[in-house]
Amino acid sequence: MSTDARHTDTDTGTGPRANPRATDGGAAPAEPPQEWLTWKERRARTISAPYGPLSLTGTHWLDDHPDGLLPGIPGHWRADGDAVVLTARPGDGITLDGTPAAGEARLTAYHGPVPDAPLAHGERRLVILRREGLWAVRAFDPAAPARTEFPGIEVGAYDPARVLAGRFRAYPEHRSVRVGNADGRERGLGLAGDLVFTADGTEHTLQVAVEEDGSLWAVFADASSGNGSYRFRFLRPPAPAPDGTVPVDLNRALLPPCAFADHFICPFPPPGNTLPFAVATGERAVRSR
Structure with a gap:
């Protein structure tokens, strides 16, 4: 599928995909897990690399x-x-x-x-x-002012309640929808199935693509989009298990490449990919200078 997430994150926004475990109702840890802290630090290095986004x-x-x-x-x-x-x-x-x-x-x-x-x-x-x-x-x-003067990424506090159990339901056939892109043009966005999960007692569905390595990719908005966080974000869950189960870790919500440079052509969320609740965790915005 065509995305702006190939060159620098690869076009960025990814970084290594870990396999978070869904919450099981146990007590929340006092501190964020080390693997999430490592993910956050690695993302910061990837974004600010000489040839990053x-x-x-x-x-x-x-x-x-x-x-x-x-x-x-x-x-x-x-x-x-x-x-x-x-x-x-x-x-x-x-x-x-x-x-x-x-x-x-x-x-x-x-x-x-x-x-x-x-x-x-x-x-x-x-x-x-x-x-x-x-x-x-x-x-x-590498000498672009956006890079040399980069103030960093605003990341919400880790919330163990936002590590959710999900299920991937593949479509009988891949489909494509036309969506607006960050450069003002409209392009096709390939979709392969639904990612279904329950948050705060309510079931939610995001339409997702499947990447070459089997991992999932969602372009989504939420109740905080444009009001405390960037207007949309990416989510990249790992490849589902054979039975379709997959962890959905909203703590790993990613800013799209176009949050870092105006010249990326990121797709906007497809119809139906706006969550009705605020995702206060994950990458939220580029810090103000």
Whole structure:
């Protein structure tokens, strides 16, 4: 499925997925579990890494630049079927696999870690992106002010009551719904099933995707969205057990990549994915400077 959660978290927002245990009604621990503290610290390192999501300074759609000239990026760029053609001069300073680019080069979409991207301009990494047949070039700059001046992530207090027992119910066939994206465009969001869980005595359902490793991915809002927390968040439960059971740890709610840089194209929650209660835990917002 196409998401902006592939390059830096991979496009960030994930980090390692632990396997939290659902609450069993026992007494709440006096302190957050160490695995959650480790998760929180690792997320902070991932977000603020040199080529993490804070370093994204632009996503330039080639259709928006028919002259082939991209803001702040040298060379001439054009889409050509299943590739992007870059025409560069030696003086442009663009390198491909560590070698100065000169003449034409055909480039395909890159899905790996940003630091390893084959295309660079000085310290910047240039990443070729394709969404629904349209091509873009992304620029990641470790010197981006959003990164160098990053104040940190506001994370709600750990709440053991928000580690819930869930069940995944797969759809007979995967489906796609059109949803708005953070860049103002509408794109398809692939969905594979429902994640059902009970919170505060009431059953709730989130529509989710299944990632390549079997883990789940939900885009959701809640009663605090836009009022104490970011307008929507991600949730990434681990792969369900063979019987469909899966822990739902709302303490691991994630800010989407677009919370850290305006140039990501995160999907908004699909219809029905707004929880009626406030999720006060997990990542809530970027701290104010």
